[in-house]
Amino acid sequence: MTEQSRIDIRSVTKLYGAVRAVNDVDLTIDGGAYCCMIGPSGCGKTTLLRMIAGHETPTSGTISIGGEDMTTVRTGSRGTALMFQNYALFPHLSLTDNVAFSLRVNGVAASERRDKAREMLDRVQLLHLADRVPSELSGGQQQRVALARALITNPKVLLLDEPLSALDEFLRLRMRVELKRLQNQLGITFIHVTHTQPEAIALADQVVVMDHGVVEQAASPRTIYNRPHSPYVARFMGGQNVLTGTVQSAGAEGTVVESKDGNLYDLPPIEGAKPGDTANFSVRRDRIQISDTKGDGRNCTEGTVVNIEYQGTFVKLALETGTREEFIVYLDDDAYYAAPKAVGDKVHASWAPKVNHILVGANNSTGTPYED
Amino acid sequence: MSQSTTNRRGAAFYLLATFFALFVIFLYGPMLMIFILSFQGPTGGLTFPMRGVSTHWFHDLWTSSRYGDLGGAFRRSLVLGGLSLAITAVVCLFAGLAFRRRFWGAGPIFYLSIVSLVVPGILLGLGISQLFQLLGLRLAWWLSGLGAHLSWTLPFGLLIMFAVLNRFDGSWEEAARDAGASPRQVLSYVTVPILFPGLIAVALFGFTLSYDEMPRSLLTVGAKNTLPIEISNMTTNVTTPALYAIGTVTSAVSFLVIATAFITIAIVQKRRARAKGKSA
């Protein structure tokens, strides 16, 4: 199963007039993987998904599924099934007929397709509603029908276009679990487009972060979250503070970077870095301590508390440090309430040198930073 | 879905309701009157009082030779209406689907349709009849007449189709293609069934607009007249309640068609949304 549901995207570009919706993308999605494509709206993730589904044709480049070139193969005969954002259930057909639709267009006999559709509806626990029409269902039920309709074709690849965005928070979390379980059972490739970071992190084996038609980073969720490629990825995925400084000394033992306000940071070696270069790096928000007294001036920053949010398991502190972005610190709630701060307090934040992570990529855009 | 914000009806409501009621009487009153007068007794005249009640004038219509070829005109109008219905529904369906995308010439075709609505009908009739004359073609109700009717029904049908397609989600078609449907299957399994109530509305316009069309027909039907032309001739020649009788007959046909269309739409809608109000 895994080999025949692998997807290879090679130098794919999609132009809408002069707009490059997808720009020279190379991407491999392993067979049987749960892949989440994430990015701000207009980043090209949906276009890429629709090209895999065959609803758009790339302007150039190739898309292979299971090693077979599918770039121009008609949708519906390339082993993919797309679940639409608004589900696109046929309003005039009963649930049975909705689910049986692909069997009907492929000439399966009425009684056989009816049985298969009912079997599939049973699987998504909607058999008791088999004769209803979609408008009589709740959003969560509609979503399961859409899923059943997509899966009845036995696709090698299931494509999901923001499948959870129309659901309320509670249902979203439940369906998330169901999707993951289903993917484990079926063992086929899922490609799931989303704009919600926790959704991508929680579900995916592989997260693809996109911006302006380009894949910024494609990696496991842990890598994306801990070792973002560029300032953009760090900001977009959240959980990191992005800092900038000038290289003071570079060598095999490490790089020392100085920030505008004179603090020094010990970074791992950067290949090809010379003193005077600009370096971006990130610091995880939950690996930072604060104190009232100034430290040794290394791997630290000072700021004024501008906001305090209690988040249940931790406390989120926003510091104004004189840069464009607020510096965010997540503190353990017990530790914080032992010595609480007030808005306007001046605090010193510091962290261990190993927390510093170099951001190699050049994309320094703000994106739409995710705040949790 | 209450639009009004106060719970008690104010004086404005009753004032407006009265105005509306008067308007409805104004709209239907005169028609009702000729329906009644068409059952005028044999000695009765064009106005009240009724001199007995009879179906004399209906019989008179079909038996007397005074009224020309009414039966033939009636038949021709029904045929033209049926043709317009079918052609309008099919042509406007496809044109409406085409106009969802941008294509070269979309603007000129749309504006030509609007021009056809705006231009005085008899003028267009003059153009069509003269064009046929220049081309050496004979005017015939089933060719030039039908063309003139279509110049009237198609633009209306197109505008209705636009309104219908406004509520049509293109992803239904994509979902069908995704399931492997061919273009023909998409059309017959998804697009047409979903649009069906709207198509009935378009067809209704196609029939009734053609069936009642007069100014465009006048110069284009050739030697054989349609019913509205016969009736309009009767308005100046006939001074008996037979005029009202033919009015009653032709209006009855119209109402029958309207009722059929409405009932069909209602049945389709009801079957689709059995759960009340869930689909807005």
Add this chain to the structure above:
Amino acid sequence: MSGRSSPSGGSLAPYLQVAPLAFLMITMVGIPLLTVVLLSFWEFDGIAVYPAFTWANYKEVLSSPVTLSLFLSTLKYALMTLIATTVVGFTCSYFLVFHVRDLRVQIALFLLCTIPFWTSNVIRMVSWIPFLGREGLFNSLLMQAGIIDQPLDILLYSDFAVVLTYIHLFTLFMIVPIFNSMAKINPNLIEAARDAGASGWQILWGVIVPLSKTGIALGSIFVVTLVMGDFFVVRVMSGGQSASVVSAMKNNIDQLYYPVASAMAVLLIIVVLLMVTAILRVVDIRSELAR
């Protein structure tokens, strides 16, 4: 409908789909109108029409003092009908949208207003004759009530009868677009205006009228063009005493003066198009239709 093209549809599809409409519109509207324009430059010797290029037809039409009075009387009818149908159409739509609470009742009443559209105009016109005539219902009612001694002659075969028939025939062309515009107004806007302390009249003039503008404009186009294009109502209901541009044109056609009729037609189209453009200048209808 994201405007994206789909490969299975192909880029040729819209052309094939629109081809029948395009063919019919070009052959039955475009070319016939050009024929009328062409004909207006041809010569007529009292018996037959000859291909030529002459301004004589236009000179004849424009130099005739009758032409101006025809246009003026047609415009007079159009204006009177426009005012009356706007007032009636706006009032009825306003009642339906903002005072009828049950949506189903609202739709039912709306359909009640539109059903006559699908019936014969000729019959609806004829139906006024037993009402307005010398021995008609209206006169006998007035006489019974003792308001008048002699039946009124001006009821039928008069300008009054013409305009009344126009109002009867064309008001629903006003109601439908205004109703549509009003139905799109978010009720919250009215609430917000009320919260801000606006009175009923202020809401009407400050919120509802401006937001119904598109509907009024669309309705005005329909009513103006319908009145300007009519020859039948004005001929029958005025008893042959009044004329309009098109009824004069019809007379020319009946006498086979095709080139002169065509010249009048071209002038009329120009006037109608100018009026429509003027209305479109005030309100952008295309943006409304696109919604």
